[in-house]
Amino acid sequence: MKFVDEAYVEVIAGDGGNGCVSFRHEKYKEFGGPNGGDGGRGGHVWAVADASLNTLVDFRYTRRFEAKRGQHGMGSDMFGAAGDDITLKLPVGTVISDAETGEVLYELLKPGERILIAKGGDGGFGNMRFKSAINRAPRQKTPGWPGERKSLKLELKVLADVGLLGMPNAGKSTLIAAISNARPKIADYPFTTLHPNLGVVRVGPEQSFVVADVPGLIEGAAEGAGLGHQFLRHLQRTRLLLHVVDVAPFDETVDVVAQARAIAAELKKYDQQLFEKPRWLVLNKCDMLDPELRAARIKDIVKRLRYKGPVFEISALTHEGCDTLIRAVYQHLEAQRVREQVPEVVDPRFSTPEMDASATEPGATSVQKSEH
Template sequence: MKFVDEATIRVEAGSGGQGCVSFLREKFIEKGGPDGGDGGDGGSIYLVAESGLNTLVDFRHLHRHRAEAGRSGMKRNCTGGRGANLYIRVPVGTRVMDLETEELIGELLNHGDELLVARGGFHGIGNARFKSSTNRSPRQSTPGTPGEHRELQMELILLADVGLLGMPNAGKSSLISKVSSARPKVADYPFTTLYPNLGVVSVGSERSFVIADIPGLIEGAAEGVGLGVHFLKHLERTRLLLHLVDIAPLDEAIDSADEVRGIAAELEKYSAELGVKDRWLVLNKKDLLVDEEFAEHREKLLKDLDWQGPVFAVSAVSGEGTKELMFALMEHLEELRREELSDEVREAEDKPWDPLQ
């Protein structure tokens, strides 16, 4: 199935049913009075997160979604039936925006989450409700209000703990295939990865995290050059970025430090939050250099970048250094989770005690 992470749809909630104008007509009952019932409410439209889905491809050809309208009211004070709500299944991680106003409606981050995207119309009022001491035979009723109509822009943002970034052919696909069961396409030409790949890395019993590989970034990616711009959003929810660098490029004219700085600049252009996200440097293709050459290249790169963060050296092909990197990532993520849990505990303790809770 082709990976699709963006889709535009139109949702139309059901209109409320018309109120009824009716008067009781039965033998031996004079002036029975008004008995027109109310209409039914229109059906609303909800998006529901489904963990079994991993793409928005189903919405490529199914653009219009309508909920059922409410039924009209009937005589004998019978209320019209309510229109059925429409529930649309979407993948976990879907972000929803109003296309016209660019308002963020919400995000569905967990299986079973529901998001109201179009509210059904309110029911019309029957003439029985207008009866009063001064208006014994009302002939007025109200129509139901129309349901909300919206154009929605949906974006699927993959939920991963760690995101891989780097230039094309830096070895991101090779790394994710080595440390997880993901099997992305690997070849010796640029932009081998056309769609994001997710892999689950297990480092022991009940110790695992999700890693995401996106297409390679090049200069101008934030303005739409290359493929990476379409997938930079998948890095927004990650906790940590791994910046892969080819430490042994075939073209000696390539300056690895310039490439690192260039990608960092693209991240900042795309999003201020993405620009300051924690980033580790991973020097790949270590196996192509002897120890002395590797040490020389490493020292020069770190000096040129004035790099202060963590640095790891690996060979994505042979697996050298990948185990140590994965364990370090796991420990870092567990520490972040412990800090978040501590923050939640502190917030709960700071709340004033409510005897009614």
């Protein structure tokens, strides 16, 4: 299936049905009175997050979605039927924004989440609504209200805990295949990965996390070199970045330190918050170096990068060091979740009026008693 992570659509909710002007006509009922019913509501347009989808390809070719209008009101106190709703099934992680202003309107972050993106118009009133003691034979009615029309931009940002970052041919695809259930295309030429891949890493019983592999970056991606920045949005929701560096490139003249710095610079150009995410250094293809050369090269890379965080020496091909890496990642993610779930404890001795509802009003005096 073709991977599409961006699409533009137009959604049109149904118009409400018109109200009806009608009077009761029965034998021996000379003044039957008004009995024109209201029009029906127009159909809504809903969006629902479907966990079985991972692309917006269905919206690349069908771009207009229009719900049915409500039925008009009828005589004999009959209201019009509501128009049928339509539901757009979107991948989890889809951001829905206004195509003209760019304002983010909705985000689908949970499987099965359902939101209303275009409201159908209300039905118009029939003449039975205008009956009163003064106006006993009203001939007024109102038309149905128009449904909402919106031009929307759909943007998919995959939901993953960990993102793999690195130059083309750094071994990211081999790594995600070694530690997860993902089976990306792997070959000995650059830009083998053309779209993001997701994999679930099983650490133990009921212990797992999701890792995302995006196409490799090169220097000048901000100006459109290589595949550019078009897939970096898929790393914006990750909690941790793993910067994969090839310590044994085929071309010995390649400076892997300069490449690593260039990728960091491209991240900063794209999004400052993404650049500031925790980023660990993963030195791949260590099995291709002799032990003495390996130790010297790793020491040189870390020293020149002035890197102070965790460093992992692995071989995605032989799985060397992969278990240590995934366990460290899982522990980091769990510690982060715990920190996010623990509520902030406020010491009442240092509470402010905004924190404490029982604080005195401005201008009032308070008396503090000291305990001896």
